[in-house]
Amino acid sequence: MTCARDSILEAVRRNRPRGEYPPISPPRFSLPEPQGRQAKFIGSLKLMGGTVLEASTEQTLLETLEERLKQAGHVCSAVPEIVGDRNLAAVKSPAELADVDVAVVRAILGVAETGSVLFTERELRINTVAYLAQHLVVLLDPTEIVDGLQAAYDHPVFKTAAYAVFHTGPSATGDIEGVLIHGAQGVRSLTVVFQPRPAVG
């Protein structure tokens, strides 16, 4: 008996469609951003159900965030800017994070076209933190927003990371009569906080 691999490959070769089908290198399409990249990102994110933490005159964004987090239950932070009460380094099993109320993580980049943010296992530390938490807070450096998905896919993590994921707003479903509900299985909200990336030192 030939093995399945060889017989599938043999059948694929035998049945190869006739004709020339040259390889395709897609051109890069430019995306107009009349109000600027950050404004476009905010608009796109809000249409996808995401929220943006807004600045007040008295406090910095980080102070506003810290104050909000005081009202939350368990906070799990994967960023140096925020101290939580759950230590990701001590987590033995990904399911342990089920009681987390708010997770705070930093995005590699943002995508203006769609309002997406990008993470890998390096940013999340334990991947499930971004899904099992009730709410997700994302720190994003506004200078790290790219114009579109094509530009985002140029990032090297897609060839190096074990896991890379775009989040665009929170978990959502419309599976019952098209009524839009946030928090289907994953996070109920996703909030972006614009915060420059700290200098590596």
Added chain:
Amino acid sequence: MTELPIGRGGRQLLHPEVAGRYEGDLSQDGAPLSHAEGLSQPLRAKIREPQPRGARQRGRRRVDHAEAAKRFIAATEHEKFHDERLWDMRQKRDQQRDTIPEWEVLRDLASQIKEHTLAHLDTYLEQFEAAALANGAHVHWARDAAEHNCIVHGILADNGAKTLIKSKSMLTDECGFREYMAAVGVEVIETDLGERIQQLDDEGPSNIVAPAIHKTRDDVAEVFARVYGSDPDNDDPHYLAHEQRVATRPLILAADAGMTGCNFAVAETGGITVCTNEGNADLSANTPKLHIASVGIEKLIPKVQHLGVFIRLLSRSALGSPITQYTSHFRKPRDGAEMHIVLVDNGRSARLGMEEFWTSLKCIRCGACMATCPVYRRSGGLSYGATYPGPIGAIIDPTFDRHKYSSLPFASTLNGSCTNVCPVKINIHEQIFAWRKVMAETHELPMVKSGLMKAAGMLLSSPAAYRAAISASDVALRTLPHFVIYNPLNTWAEGRAMPPAPARTFHSWWAANRGKGEKT
């Protein structure tokens, strides 16, 4: 809850009776939202009626699409809501298209990338396998559904896994995976809300992106009351979605293994890309120690840069949402975890050799052809009695079983709308027509159709007989009583009004006015 005026979406409804008020979650600025599967126009099924069930399955006997469609249409509230909701998806898709000047170029590129990959599929499969193995993933090959199920069962058994959480995958539906696993004592838990509803109601998905789209909220409340013991009279979708979240989460946390499908497999990286709105694929793959991905061999694309084309098209075509909430790329197993990729043929390599039909393998499973199809919208996905409903199903299903699915290419008006919205430019309506020819040539025509076709064949092969018959039938349409025209043999007139007959035929007009002295 915000009261919004009817007609917010700014379009004329096909069925104004199902207009509703906005019930979904709001944006940060308090505006209604229509991302993911959300409606752009508030709709609601108002009259409670039993859910019409799908086509009757009788082994390998021919699926009677028309019979099941008739029952769906008879459930008028379901039919109207379904029609309107799918049409809303099509409208959302058009709105997204209109925001992207290069939309048609993207469709061309997507089509060309897929054609190139399929024409060099052996090379790309080998490249993908080598990269995946180098990443530390396990790669398995399955010739058919039985091999797929057996391989997955083996992986689960090796790991002592008795419970499996999974995200939606049309391929596993195609393989009869849940049924197989039930028989060998592995508990499978679907984690997508729509797919879970269908699993609990012992039905297949009726749509490839919104599995329970044929169900009203009452139908869902009935299923959840039966299975979860929730309040049968509370049909608020927020309540129902919460019930499922609460019931499913402990199962996710305790599961031994996780499974996902695959939207795109990238040969260059050996990784797979999965698109969901709920984040349930990420939970399924990241929570247990074992991730199994079932991948149809046609899912290959050469490079990461090609994702930039397909991800821009997929959710916009599928739901009219700019992107799915989650676009997830799995390339390597997590530390201490295992990742298995099962590459499945199940008829795909044979389809590659079908000159008229191989381009159906370009399909990226967006469902745009279903949202736009008048037959699908009015008959419901389950009336096709097959894993893949709608226009794409009509050209794929017969490759699995030509006899069983021989009626499906006839469930079409051939209006070509499916072809016009397809993001990878499959000539769907032409393939539907080509399948009709195959069915005629292989004597798979439904009986009434074959009798009529024989008569039509005799007429059409003789111009003189054809012209005489046209004159006679126009006279007949004008003069015959209703019950003769709308008789059970004339299936075309079922559910349709026959056009008024012209006062005279074109040929007799030509002969009288222009054709003087010419032979007619």
